[in-house]
Amino acid sequence: MRHQVVIIGSGPAGLLLGALLHKAGVDTIILEAKSRDYVLSRIRAGVLEQGTVDLLSHVGADARLRREGLPHEGFCLCFDGEMLRIDMKDLTGGKQVTVYGQTEVTRDLMEHRDASGAPAIYEAADVAIHDTDTGHPCVTFTKDGRSQRIDCDAVAGCDGYHGISRRTVEDRGLQTFERTYPFGWLGLLADVPPCAHELIYVAHQRGFALCSMRSHTRSRYYVQCELTEDVANWSDDRFWEELKLRVGPEVARTIVTGPSIEKSIAPLRSFVAEPLRFGRLFLAGDAAHIVPPTGAKGLNLAASDVHYLSVALAEFFAERSSAGIDHYSAHALDRIWKAERFSWSMTMLMHRFDSHSPFEQRMQAAEFAYLRSSRTARAAMAENYVGLPM
Structure with missing residues (x-):
């Protein structure tokens, strides 16, 4: 043919x-x-x-x-308990x-x-x-x-x-x-309503977490984990408990838990x-x-x-x-x-690296502080998130 x-x-x-x-x-x-x-x-x-x-x-x-x-129209970054919303629509002229x-x-x-x-x-x-x-x-x-x-x-x-x-x-x-990163994402999919109407990226001392969704009734959550972790060791209860610890009490109160549809670990x-x-x-x-x-x-x-x-x-x-x-x-x-x-x-910016020195940890904090204080920095992040021109 x-x-x-x-x-x-x-x-x-x-x-x-x-x-x-x-x-x-x-x-x-x-x-x-x-x-x-x-x-x-x-x-x-x-x-x-x-x-x-x-x-x-x-x-x-x-x-x-x-x-x-x-x-x-936006997403949130939560760094050591402090929440910052990136308003993409406002920062990119409507995107x-x-x-x-x-x-x-x-x-x-x-x-x-x-x-x-x-x-x-x-x-x-x-x-x-x-x-x-x-x-x-x-x-x-x-x-x-x-x-x-x-x-x-x-x-x-x-x-x-x-x-x-x-x-x-x-x-x-x-x-x-x-570049291979020394950790993975343990993801859980569940038929529960999302905890927020926009994505929340979380940097925490226990590791990264992400609150996401597929629809108004299906949610996708992630927590940073070791690459050597076995999914079988993560019951649904253990996952929900760890997620709530990382996102903090204000977000944790809005999380609806339920049985997982799928759980897996993805390397980065x-x-x-x-x-x-x-x-x-x-x-x-x-x-x-x-x-x-x-x-x-x-x-x-x-x-x-x-x-x-x-x-x-x-x-x-x-x-x-x-x-x-x-x-x-x-x-x-x-x-x-x-x-x-x-x-x-x-x-x-958002993950915990066991290899990071105190200096590198301060650099992460300084980067977040700069985003919080600078509209120009937030605009650059928003421009990249909505997608650079093709």
Whole structure:
């Protein structure tokens, strides 16, 4: 078979890229190693920048988001018991974010692709990418025990950190930059109303905590923990007790507890691969970068990647111009590194590091004091949180 672009991976990055290219008249096929149900079972955060919402609106996959998403005009930082609200709308001239789960974004984009008639193959085994240094790459895979081949003009690697796309080019001059943090987030999802109408980030001597939500009736809470922790050792009662200790009595009074739907520990990592183009293979989303969840940038960075890539590929096919694809890597990486910086700075400010000296602890306190006293500092934080321009 033949298609103009093979997209590997049916997470939000691959599905959004497919939708953007379909709207531009580019023929695509999506290959996914897992089943549809498996992809939809992955629970991820969902704070969407306005730019991400605009892209979903552009392709016509925003109807449910508009009905069910929760617009947020600000968020709170709580540092050693002192609360500071970052008023994003006021500080950025009216911008905001929308809370809407990544699983729901994925579901909406899957249904949008189904309705468009564009093909997607799930449970594709043994995916391999060939000849990307030529003008005639191809992708091979096995489906239902039968080997198949797709000839194409370009391959988009949207298959995540552990996918085949980046591994294909690891020996072709790929550079990686990484910071692994010495702790994780223990997260609990429960069908209880949120404790507040906006997110609360908490820095406490016992460690970081986050009060978040998925809807008016479903909440997501996190506490910083050791990477060696076993989820099995954390009963629901123990989690709620620890969370209340960290958020302080005023917030603790508003927390409604209930049985967990899901509990898991996520490590924190900063990671960037360079470059993002290898001939006719382009990396995007988690195949290209990982950010700590502190800054709510992971899904939004994937959206900006595929925005740049879709514009570049549409230009390539419509005008036979390589200008866009030649500059894709540089354009995407410029925004990636700025988002990495913001996520790193939020992580460093709000978490407890056992290795920190008294000097470094005072630096954290001084950073919070500066945010409290300076509208300019709060505006810079708000500008990054709502998302830098694409």
